[in-house]
Structures are given as structure tokens and as C-alpha cells.
Amino acid sequence: IATLLQIEAGPPESAESTNTFRLCLHEEFLRQCKEKHEEIYLIKERKDHRHLALIICNIKFDHLPPRNGAYVDITGMKGLLQGLGYSVVEEKNLTARDMESVLRASAARPEHKSSDSTFLVLMSHGIQGGICGMAHDEENPDVLLYDTIFQIFNxxxxxxxxxxxxxxxxxxxxxxxxGDLWVSSSPASLAVTSSQSPENLEADPVCKIHIEKDFIAFCSSIPHNVSWRDSIRGSIFIVELITCLQKYPWCCHQVEVFHK
Structure with a gap:
């Protein structure tokens, strides 16, 4: 995945924004674009284009418990994206089919032609392979597969x-x-044996060129694990993500912000 340099372009201003964002100086934006144009994506100034972002958040479900605190996530993410210059479309409480329809409509928006990027934010109950629609239950799954998201925007x-x-x-x-584990503080406890040690790894001789390109996906949990949400403050992942994207966009690449 190529690196996305997340620098806010705008008129010259102090390093500290008047809102909660710390933005880079306009001169620094121009310098980075000139010196690193072969390493970073094309970044357009706000006056030249219109960013689009989509938030889908399922809160109420037919068969699953409500996601209390999710409204806080919507407010926080919407404010974050608007602060980064995106026009935000917000959708709530959709089935998997409806989510797919909304994603396809978003991908077809003509504004993307003059834009330089997009954000997709999906918040719901989930399983390993996808995101639950509001009608989901174990006997009658209602799931938007992750593969479908990538296919729509490839x-x-x-x-x-x-x-x-x-x-x-x-x-x-x-x-x-x-997703947690009790460990000893002894150095001996750090020794791990794995069937995927370097000696056991082999290189496949087939090289693929992917249709899915220029994506960066950040999930609140790794496969097989739950994701935590506070019923008052919102999802822990979203809270921390917003904090880092407000604090570091002036000096860090997108991937580096995620590492924070």
C-alpha cells in the first residue's frame, strides 16, 4: 500500500489550529508536495476539490442488542472528517443489502473525479467475515462481507x-x-515457538497484480476477537482514532498515525 500523506492544505496559519486539529503550515504543505511527489499521493488543496466520506453505523437491530454509545461514535467521526475537509454522508440502521446499495451509490458519486481520496467508516456488530446488518441472527445471517466493500471500490x-x-x-x-492473555514478566516467558518460523516459510513463485489497490483498512480488532465499546463514551477504538487523527496529521503519514 502506498503511503498517504495526510496534510491539511490551507492559508498560512500557526501550527496549532483554532479547533482541535494541529495542522501543518501551508508552506510546509507545498514543500512536501514538491519534494516527495514521487512518494506520496497527489494532494489537492481544499479550494480545488470536494472530498466525500461515508459513515454507516448500525445501532438498533431486530435480533441483536443495541450498540449503546454508538451515537457518540457518529458525532466524533463526523466532526473529525468534516474537520479534515470531507463532506460526510451518514446512514444508520441498514440491512446488509442496504449497506451494499449505499456503498455502490457512494462509489458512483461524480465528485470523486475531482477529489483525491475518500473515507469509508463502518460501525456495527460483526463476525469474522463481515459486518452485520440490522436483521442479522445466527439462523438467518444478514452480513456485508468485507470482500464486497473492496470489490465495490476497486x-x-x-x-x-x-x-x-x-x-x-x-x-x-x-x-x-x-484477545487478551496473562503473561509472566520473566524474560523466559517471551520465548515463543511457531510453526511459521522462517525455516518453515516458503515463497510462492506466482506474482499477482491486485485489482484492489490504494486501500488502507484499519479495524478495531483482529480476526476472531471482540471489539470493545463504552456505552457512554463510545467505542474505545474510535475514541483513540479520533484523538490521533486530530493530534498528528500535521507531521505523520496516515499509516504512522494508525501506529500511534
């Missing part, structure tokens, strides 16, 4: 975003495990 199906960064944020469980 270079074959979304020409307007070809060679442009597509940032996907997912707040959803991907299993039932808690």
Missing part, C-alpha cells in the same frame, strides 16, 4: 477513485475471543 468498479487512497475504518467485532 479499480475495476470505481474508476473515479483509481490511484487515489481509499481509507476504510471498521468498528465491529470479528469473533468472540477477548
Amino acid at each position: 479499480n475495476r468498479n470505481c474508476l473515479s477513485l483509481r490511484d487515489k487512497p481509499k481509507v476504510i475504518i471498521v468498528q465491529a467485532c470479528r469473533g468472540a475471543n477477548c
